[in-house]
Structure formats: structure tokens, C-alpha cells
């Protein structure tokens with residue numbers, strides 16, 4: 184797939200087939216993620232791959248409950264709380280895999296580095312016909328001591344990018360982009 188085509192053809196997928204994703208395919212995505220640039224080449228990332236659907240159900244439930252309890256301070260749009268209140272709404276859209284990219288250092292650019300790894304991973308997934316979506320709603324709970332313990336990472340790690348991956352049921356419609364605000368100087 185041509186690079187510009189891959190960049191503009193990737194869309195967040197929220198409807199998945201139940202089929203598992205082969206471990207080699209997931210490894211290829213992680214190989215693509217770690218090709219990302221990182222400040223001072225610190226490569227401050229670590230990956231957790233969760234495929235157990237019962238665990239994904241449980242951590243969706245806990246992350247939703249956490250967000251609802253934070254409602255007064257979290258400041259999310261009202262329509263998101265309506266979705267979170269729906270017991271049938273699973274944060275991970277029943278995708279076969281959740282990959283959590285966490286920062287393992289305290290460096291000043293750790294979040295940028297992990298986000299770049301996440302974009303590489305998502306583009307690579309699209310390139311091999313897999314769907315994916317960054318699940319920011321999972322972020323707050325993953326960063327709690329209980330969240331870190333549940334996904335088996337040390338307390339010092341900082342989860343940055345929870346990315347679901349799976350076989351798409353259908354291509355997602357493109358989300359239009361705002362015209363870029365650009366100031367040309369010179």
C-alpha cells in the first residue's frame with residue numbers, strides 16, 4: 184500500500200469480527216511501533232497485549248465505572264456519559280486484542296514518543312488489513328494503581344495509548360477533516 188494512501192485510508196474501526204488476530208501479526212505491528220522516532224532515542228515504550236475477552240469485559244466495566252465516578256472533574260461531553268451509562272456498551276467494541284503502550288521512563292517526551300509508536304502501530308494495522316482504534320476512555324482507569332496491577336505493569340510505568348486491534352466487519356466511513364490552520368512565514 185502506498186504511504187499517502189495508507190495515511191488517508193486509515194479510519195478508526197468500531198465494529199469487529201470475533202476472529203482472533205495471529206500472534207505473528209501482532210508482533211509485526213509492535214515491530215512497526217518501535218520504528219517510531221523517540222527523543223534522544225530513549226525508546227521509552229512497553230507493550231501489553233490482552234486477548235482474553237473476559238478480561239477485556241472486566242476492564243471495560245471498571246474503566247467505565249471509574250470515568251462515571253470522576254464525572255464532576257473529568258469534563259467529558261455529556262453524550263459520552265450517556266454511552267458510559269449503557270451497560271451494553273463495551274469500551275473496546277469487542278475487538279479481539281487490546282494493546283496498551285506505556286511509557287517506562289520519566290523523560291520529558293515520553294508521551295510524545297509513545298504516541299508516535301501508537302500511530303506507527305495503527306498505520307501498520309491498516310496496512311495489513313486490520314482495524315484499530317485508540318481508546319482514550321480507557322486511559323484514566325489504566326493509570327490507577329488497580330489498572331496498572333490488572334494489566335501487569337509496574338507502578339512507575341505510565342499507560343499512554345490503549346489501542347484495540349481486530350478484523351473489521353466493514354470499512355469505517357471517513358471522518359472529514361477541518362481545513363488546516365496554517366500560517367506561512369516567509
Ligand SMILES: Cc1cc2nc3c(=O)[nH]c(=O)nc-3n(C[C@H](O)[C@H](O)[C@H](O)COP(=O)(O)O)c2cc1C
Nearest residue numbers: 193194195196197316317318319320321355357358
Ligand atoms: C487520543 C485519542 C483518544 C481516542 N479515544 C477514543 C475512544 O475512547 N473511543 C473511540 O471510539 N474512539 C476514540 N478515538 C478515535 C477518534 O474518535 C478518531 O480518531 C477520530 O474520530 C477521527 O476518526 P478516524 O480515526 O477514523 O480518522 C480516540 C482517538 C485519539 C487520538
